[in-house]
Amino acid sequence: MIEVIDTGPLNTIQDLGRTGFRDIGVTVSGAMDPLALKVANLLVGNEEGAAGIELQTFPFRVRFGKEVAVAVTGGGNATLDGVAMPPWWVQTAQAGQILEVTPVAGSARGYVAFGGGVDVEPVMGSRSTSLRGAFGGMEGRALRKGDLLPLGDAPVSELAMTGFGVVAPMLEMTSLFPVVEDGTVLIRALPAGEHDLFGADAERFWRQTWKISPQSDRTGYRLAGDPIRPVAPVEMRSHGIVAGVVQVPPAGEPIIQMSDANTAGGYPKIAGIVEADLWRLGQARAGIRVRFVRSSHAEARALDKAMTDYLEDIRATSQMVARALKTIAGH
């Protein structure tokens, strides 16, 4: 059990999402930066899809009710009883200790995983909070001061007792996730169904630098820039969508649907972001500039493979180090 003793609004319990129910209108939800959540879970010895806490407002503080492994990744700086934890790090917390997480410049969301995972009741196969549907996670709502979160049972590994960290994905895979010198994030996408109906404006979509508007949240990001419009107005029939779809409402400024995306849409779609780049948007704050780069299915596969290898490397290395530590400790 852990107790939330301080939290900003909109911090929620998330796993990798409630997939398989779009056909009855249920939003997937899940971590905005699934890569960071997976790493945090691997560090504490969980399956990569266990439920953790997604933090988007700070500071966040919890008190531990028992000894447990805790890892903090993504955009979160952590201290345990006032002592700083290195970034992307797992450590053992003792009963009564307090974990505080503060923001990291340049990142939008921090992730906290606990050994055994946050063990709230799964709803439709997932522990993710669906704020819109008001179910899942903690009573279907954001965390509040005083919340008591149940944790699953899990042994505390030698790894957590000693403390162990990994290189953050942006550093480990710099060449795969390019950022222009002025800080513009390059996001790879494929042209979507109505791309060509935008005529010359389609090229302006790819060429210009867009800015993430302050009206952006887990549901979607609005982009600010020179409006783009289809050559003639179109009304689509409602159809299923996925996170990463770039829709263009009549005003001409695109919207990117994110984790809490609607399951259906009807705006013309100019592009769809390659899934491997979605976590980078999940870490992009309002005001960040993005530019879209035309990608291919082949490139998307290569990126997925690189991310799988990165996670596999963490899994293998952490298990190897844990075994070595156990041997040294004479068990």
Next chain:
Amino acid sequence: MNSALQSMTRSSLGSPLVRERVHISPIGSRAFLIEAPGGFDLATQRRIWALTQDVGHWDDVIETVPGMTNLLAIFRVVPEDPQAVVARLSNAWDLAQSVDLQGKTIEIAVTYGGEHAIDLGALCNLSGLRDREIIRIHHEGTYTVFALGSAPGFGYLHGLDPRIHMPRKTVPSLKMEKGCVTIGGMQTGVAVLTGPNGWNSIGFADLPMFDPTAATPAIMAPGDIVRFIPERIEL
């Protein structure tokens, strides 16, 4: 932004885009949208249901999301050969037979008019019909659930009489209540979440459409028949 997005995905834009032949396009790296050619009608939707059943059994597909005369197929991993996927989907559409889903009949008791029917007056103006006439046309209709989507358990109902079609609002109502019986273009439905909504409300139904803890969370399913029973009329 949550609210704005929901409303805007329901707002109305120019003229309907009618494809002349099946149109298959990617959404990102793992999803493909198959849009049926032709009209917005039950015959086309029956073929979409057949396509959904077929594609839903493919080993490399993890999720199928039928929409309004279209289907989104989500693949397990990014396909190695997207052209081959498009060809397979196109072939599956060509082979898709009409499926007549034997759905249940759902009767929904409605209070027509009253405080929730905020758009009934505007519909009178648009259609040139009296409010009683609009209500009669609406409850005498027999509707088919084409697909679910947009919000948990929300069913898009086909079969609305053209005399009471009404375009979605350009400026949505900010806080339409869950339970409002609404008209959006040529469709009707019952709002399942309280919030911004671009559809036009003509009544209210006190029937929960979704329970996440139930074995079957959504009351409606594609192919179901819906009838609205006028429980009260407040004019």
